[in-house]
Amino acid sequence: MKRAARIDLRAYLADARQLAIDEIRRFVPAGDPCGPVLYDLMLDYPLRDAKGLRPALCIATSRALGGGLEAVLPSAAILELYHNAFLIHDDIEDGSEQRRDRPTLHRDHGVPIAINVADGMLALALEPLLANTRVVGVGKALRIIQTVAKMSRETAEGQAIELAWIRAGEWNLTDADYARMVLKKTGWYSFLAPVTIGAIAAGADGAKLDALVEMARELAIAFQIRDDVLNLGAAGPYGKETNGDLWEGKRTLIVLHMLRSLRARDRAAAKELLALPRPSELSAQLDALVAAGDLTPRGRAKLERSGRTKEEADIARLLAWIAQTESLAYARGVGELHARRAREALSRAELRPSAHHELLHALVEFTTTRDH
Amino acid sequence: MKRAARIDLRAYLADARQLAIDEIRRFVPAGDPCGPVLYDLMLDYPLRDAKGLRPALCIATSRALGGGLEAVLPSAAILELYHNAFLIHDDIEDGSEQRRDRPTLHRDHGVPIAINVADGMLALALEPLLANTRVVGVGKALRIIQTVAKMSRETAEGQAIELAWIRAGEWNLTDADYARMVLKKTGWYSFLAPVTIGAIAAGADGAKLDALVEMARELAIAFQIRDDVLNLGAAGPYGKETNGDLWEGKRTLIVLHMLRSLRARDRAAAKELLALPRPSELSAQLDALVAAGDLTPRGRAKLERSGRTKEEADIARLLAWIAQTESLAYARGVGELHARRAREALSRAELRPSAHHELLHALVEFTTTRDH
Numbered sequence: 001m002k003r004a005a006r007i008d009l010r011a012y013l014a015d016a017r018q019l020a021i022d023e024i025r026r027f028v029p030a031g032d033p034c035g036p037v038l039y040d041l042m043l044d045y046p047l048r049d050a051k052g053l054r055p056a057l058c059i060a061t062s063r064a065l066g067g068g069l070e071a072v073l074p075s076a077a078i079l080e081l082y083h084n085a086f087l088i089h090d091d092i093e094d095g096s097e098q099r100r101d102r103p104t105l106h107r108d109h110g111v112p113i114a115i116n117v118a119d120g121m122l123a124l125a126l127e128p129l130l131a132n133t134r135v136v137g138v139g140k141a142l143r144i145i146q147t148v149a150k151m152s153r154e155t156a157e158g159q160a161i162e163l164a165w166i167r168a169g170e171w172n173l174t175d176a177d178y179a180r181m182v183l184k185k186t187g188w189y190s191f192l193a194p195v196t197i198g199a200i201a202a203g204a205d206g207a208k209l210d211a212l213v214e215m216a217r218e219l220a221i222a223f224q225i226r227d228d229v230l231n232l233g234a235a236g237p238y239g240k241e242t243n244g245d246l247w248e249g250k251r252t253l254i255v256l257h258m259l260r261s262l263r264a265r266d267r268a269a270a271k272e273l274l275a276l277p278r279p280s281e282l283s284a285q286l287d288a289l290v291a292a293g294d295l296t297p298r299g300r301a302k303l304e305r306s307g308r309t310k311e312e313a314d315i316a317r318l319l320a321w322i323a324q325t326e327s328l329a330y331a332r333g334v335g336e337l338h339a340r341r342a343r344e345a346l347s348r349a350e351l352r353p354s355a356h357h358e359l360l361h362a363l364v365e366f367t368t369t370r371d372h
Numbered sequence: 373m374k375r376a377a378r379i380d381l382r383a384y385l386a387d388a389r390q391l392a393i394d395e396i397r398r399f400v401p402a403g404d405p406c407g408p409v410l411y412d413l414m415l416d417y418p419l420r421d422a423k424g425l426r427p428a429l430c431i432a433t434s435r436a437l438g439g440g441l442e443a444v445l446p447s448a449a450i451l452e453l454y455h456n457a458f459l460i461h462d463d464i465e466d467g468s469e470q471r472r473d474r475p476t477l478h479r480d481h482g483v484p485i486a487i488n489v490a491d492g493m494l495a496l497a498l499e500p501l502l503a504n505t506r507v508v509g510v511g512k513a514l515r516i517i518q519t520v521a522k523m524s525r526e527t528a529e530g531q532a533i534e535l536a537w538i539r540a541g542e543w544n545l546t547d548a549d550y551a552r553m554v555l556k557k558t559g560w561y562s563f564l565a566p567v568t569i570g571a572i573a574a575g576a577d578g579a580k581l582d583a584l585v586e587m588a589r590e591l592a593i594a595f596q597i598r599d600d601v602l603n604l605g606a607a608g609p610y611g612k613e614t615n616g617d618l619w620e621g622k623r624t625l626i627v628l629h630m631l632r633s634l635r636a637r638d639r640a641a642a643k644e645l646l647a648l649p650r651p652s653e654l655s656a657q658l659d660a661l662v663a664a665g666d667l668t669p670r671g672r673a674k675l676e677r678s679g680r681t682k683e684e685a686d687i688a689r690l691l692a693w694i695a696q697t698e699s700l701a702y703a704r705g706v707g708e709l710h711a712r713r714a715r716e717a718l719s720r721a722e723l724r725p726s727a728h729h730e731l732l733h734a735l736v737e738f739t740t741t742r743d744h
Contacts, residue, residue: 033535034529035555061565089491093484112465113539115487116531119461122494123524130518138510145517152495157406159488164407167485184406282675289671299666303657303675 008355009362016059016076017052019069023077027128037109041117042124044108045084048100053372054079057363058194061212062319064356067202071136074128075144075197082148083189085121086155088114092160094248095278098241122152136201143200151193158185165251171271173256175334179221181251187220211349215364218342223367225335228252229328230371232319246315249274253334254327261325270321279309339368380727381734388431388448389424391441393719395449399500409481413489414496416480417456420472423744426451429735430566433584436728439574443508445502448579454520455561457493458527460486460590465531466620467650470613494524508573515572519567523565530557537623543643545628547706551593553623559592583721587736590714594739597707600624604691618687621646625706628698630690633697641694651681711740 024046032039055076058278062072089106090096092111098104106114119220129148132141164172183192195216199209231245245252255274259267286303289295297301322328342364351357396418404411427448434444462468463476464483478486503519504513522605533553537545555564567588571581591695603617603729604626617624627646631639658675661667694700723729 034437034532035540037536037539038529038532089487093487096427111483112467113532113535114463115461116528116535118530120525120532123521123528126517126521126524130514130521133514138514140500142505142510145498149498149502153492156488156492156495157410160406160410160485160492163485163488164409167409168407200670285675289667292671294668294671294674295661296666299661299664302661302666303654370590 005251009359009366012060012359012362013052013056015052016056017050017080019059019073020052020055020077020080023073023128024081027124037113038117038120041105041109041113042084042121044105044117045087045099046080048102050100052080053363054083054190054194056359057191057216059197060356060359060363061195061198062202064351064354065199065202065208066352067204072198072201074132074135075201077310078100078125078128078148079194079197081125082151085118085125086189088118088121090159093163094250096241096244096248098244103283107323117191122220140200140203144197147193147196151188154184154188154192155186158183158188161185162251166249167236169271169328171251171256171259171274173251175253175256178251178253182224183217183220186224187217191216191220198265208349208351211345212369215342215345215360218338218345219364219367222335222338222342223332225253225338226368226370228254229331229335232322232328243319246274246318247278247310249276249278252331253370254331255318255320256332258322258325259325262321262325266321268312268316271312273314273318276308276310276314279311283309298352337369339364342367381731381738384432384731384734385424385428385551387424387741388428389422389452391431391445392424392427392449392452395445395500396453399496400717409485410492411490413477413481413485414453414456414493416477416489417459417471418452420474422472424452425735426455426562426566428731429563430570431589431736432728432731433567433570434574434724436723436732437571437574437576437580437723439570439576444570444573446504446507447573448566450497450500450520451561451566451569453493453497454523457490457497458561460490460493462531465535465624468613468614468616468620478627493639510574516569519565519568519572523560526556526560526564527630530554530560534623538621541643541647543623543628543646545623547625547628550623550625550628552597554596555589555592558596558699559589563588563592578720578725583717587714587717587721587732590710590717591736591739594707594710597703598627598740598742600626601703601707604694604700615687615691618646618690619650619682621648621650624703626694627690628702629699629702630694633699634693638693642690645682645686645690648680648682648686651683655681677695707740711736714739 021043024043028042029039029119057075058079059069061070063069087099088105091099092114094105096104097107102108104114105117109117125148129141129145132144136144148353158181162185164170165181192213194239195212196209199205199212204212228250231252232243238248241247245255259270262270286295286300290297290300343361346364351360393415395456396415400414401411422723430451431441431444432450435441463471464478464486468476469479469715474480474487477489481489489655497520499516504516507513508516530553534557537553549586564585567584568581571577576584600617600622603624604615613619617627631642634642655676658667658672662669662672715733718732718736725730
């Protein structure tokens with residue numbers, strides 16, 4: 001039974017993703033009339049091996065509430081477009097090197113082109129949102145645009161919270177600080193907006209909508225915690241850099257728990273390691289120049305602003321502390337707690353039995369058990 | 373008479389700018405609930421010494437067509453917010469160092485924070501656009517959002533055209549190529565959208581709207597050419613880096629004319645100089661290290677990717693070629709041609725006499741005579 005549901009989930013996700021991509025292709029002009037660095041690149045991230053989670057969640061919510069596919073499809077596609085645009089800017093802001101097993105867009109094409117491609121995607125997404133008035137009527141279309149506005153604002157706020165922590169060197173953070181940031185930074189566009197917009201398209205509100213939004217909120221936190229867990233020592237089909245969160249110095253639930261659990265001296269040492277910048281391409285070049293006798297160690301120290309950058313040994317030390325404080329187990333436990341709450345909220349929505357309702361259940365399970 | 377009109381223009385621009393800033397303050401939260409790197413920074417560029425051109429143009433168009441101030445004010449403020457958000461991303465993409473006499477936002481706060489502040493501004497702007505339904509009614513509000521969508525898309529397209537030229541090392545461009553890029557990159561958000569939205573708010577369409585949009589189109593090209601002219605050897609209250617366009621290697625009307633007018637050998641040399649990257653902070657550091665004996669010249673060449681960067685002498689050589697080919701006079705002439713066409717289009721709109729109508733005339737004059 002459980003196994004059957006998981007197989008269905010994969011097929012449902014793949015279908016939803018394909019529907020969204022077909023829809024996106026309808027409004028992204030082919031042949032790139034403005035040169036090769038705009039419209040073609042808009043499909044770069046969406047066509048990489050993605051899960052299709054957001055369109056699936058939007059479609060399943062809407063259809064589980066009795067809505068039709070046609071009414072929700074443009075919105076589901078727009079959410080996928082926003083998601084991928086946010087990822088492009090996010091990857092630049094976080095200094096991420098890989099996305100879905102390939103170099104990030106700014107590493108492939110440079111920061112200027114990558115910034116602009118995402119801006120173009122956000123601009124383009126406004127047009128089908130407006131055309132939606134003809135699909136779902138003016139009232140619903142305006143409420144959907146309102147939700148997209150809220151989602152975009154929450155995303156920028158979440159990003160700002162994290163960037164402010166980095167700038168201030170802030171590590172003294174609670175699980176609640178973490179949850180607030182996560183809900184804003186990725187939770188809104190990944191879970192709250194897809195569920196809310198699916199419900200609006202189906203014409204649902206009141207207690208049903210409240211319960212589903214609650215489910216989305218809990219699912220968002222559970223999903224991000226699972227992401228944090230998978231990022232550590234990741235092997236297999238995950239698509240991000242192994243231990244990338246530690247290299248980037250991210251405030252994950254695991255790292256925050258580790259810091260709280262260490263003795264003061266180790267905590268201070270761990271913070272120092274986490275805050276070190278990752279080695280840049282420059283670092284490798286400098287090493288080579290010193291080895292060739294073209295650069296003195298004093299010159300090297302001047303060029304490497306930080307004094308020193310993270311090394312494999314630092315990551316190993318952080319991983320040892322994480323093991324010592326059992327922070328991975330802790331994070332898994334908190335993730336399961338949020339998944340349970342998501343399950344309970346879904347029950348409170350009292351949806352009628354349907355394949356789409358089952359899909360929502362399967363999504364909740366997937367969130368805490370996924371390995372990619 | 374002409375003098376009196378110029379004094380009016382300054383006061384009108386200052387008023388419009390203040391109205392827009394007051395309106396922006398109404399929807400940007402004070403106290404920055406998400407840390408110090410989001411909402412406070414949204415006001416950074418708008419509060420620098422700006423002209424207020426876009427809100428003035430939007431308000432004057434609307435009022436010259438008989439519309440009221442209240443109906444157009446939120447739109448005028450939103451245009452100012454979009455303008456400043458575009459500038460932030462634009463400054464990163466162009467590698468600009470100064471904006472309105474101060475360091476660009478990404479130089480003050482880093483690229484990640486700057487990208488996100490502009491994203492937040494674009495997200496925030498959607499809310500008053502939606503609230504506009506209560507100010508001008510659903511029909512007009514939707515048409516205004518449509519214009520904003522079109523404007524955002526044109527801006528990304530213009531940016532993409534320029535970035536593609538840079539990537540391909542394309543200098544073989546006609547005045548028509550230049551005009552197409554300029555209309556998209558800055559013309560839409562600076563002129564076409566303010567005029568179109570002002571007209572929508574006032575309920576105007578048909579031949580009147582067509583004539584005013586034609587005026588905006590001509591004004592956009594004239595304005596950018598004047599910008600190109602002012603950028604060369606700029607002195608006085610201009611706010612951008614002197615000769616910044618040459619340092620950045622921009623495709624200005626002046627540079628394109630110079631390249632066309634030079635003999636083949638000089639043309640090839642000029643293209644090479646233009647394409648050289650500008651010296652980075654790294655370059656200055658490397659010079660110091662070589663001088664101190666910490667870096668060999670061979671090591672320096674490896675670290676400076678390009679081999680060599682632009683120098684003052686290169687800029688002087690380019691300026692001499694520009695003088696030799698009389699490209700500045702050529703650009704001034706083309707600018708005046710577009711200003712004349714703008715004036716003719718404004719006459720065709722047959723607006724009734726009013727202070728706002730006079731203001732539009734003054735704006736056309738200002739475009740070709742301004743010194744800042």
